[in-house]
Amino acid sequence: MDQGMELRGCVxxxxxxxxxxxxxxxxxxxxxxxxxxxxxxxxxQLKSTFLYIDLSRVIARNECEERREEITLLANDFFYFMDELSDAMASRSVSVVKVCYGKLARALREVVAAVAPPAAA
Structure with a gap:
């Protein structure tokens, strides 16, 4: 499989x-x-697992060291907040889940922005 095609599929x-x-x-x-x-x-947790696999592939195959580091840091933040949300879900506290979900959503948007190719001008 073409590596570019695989990366586009991951993204x-x-x-x-x-x-x-x-x-x-x-x-x-x-x-x-x-x-x-x-x-x-x-x-x-299932969605997080799929994201982990695809983000790992995008990071591993990225040729630019700076972008690899940027995506890795953003992905680490996302998975940290995913763990927090999972813990909040286990506690079943709606107010805590709301706060954790807000942090997760922000981190996820940053990850998507970092891995998505820039729009054509």
Whole structure:
């Protein structure tokens, strides 16, 4: 497989996963019943896993050291906030989940902006 094609596929999946995560806000900031808390938490973990795989590939195959470092730092922030959100989901505190989700969403937007190729002028 062409390496450029693989990277474009990774970026496309990162964007898609990000959109799915960002669209989960309403589900996360409402009081859920016990089964739904666990279901939403597992869904977050699954999406996080796919993001981890694709971000690892994008970082590993990026030829520019500076961009690799930038994306790595942003990805580390994102996964830190993902862990915080997962812990908040386990505590089932809606107010804590809201705060953690806000931090996660900001970090995720920064990751997507860093990996997405600049728009053609």
């Amino acid at each position: 496309c999946r990162i964007k898609s996963s990000a959109l799915e995560l960002l669209s989960m806000e309403e589900d996360l900031v409402t009081d859920l019943d016990d089964d739904l808390w666990d279901l939403v938490r597992r869904d977050l």
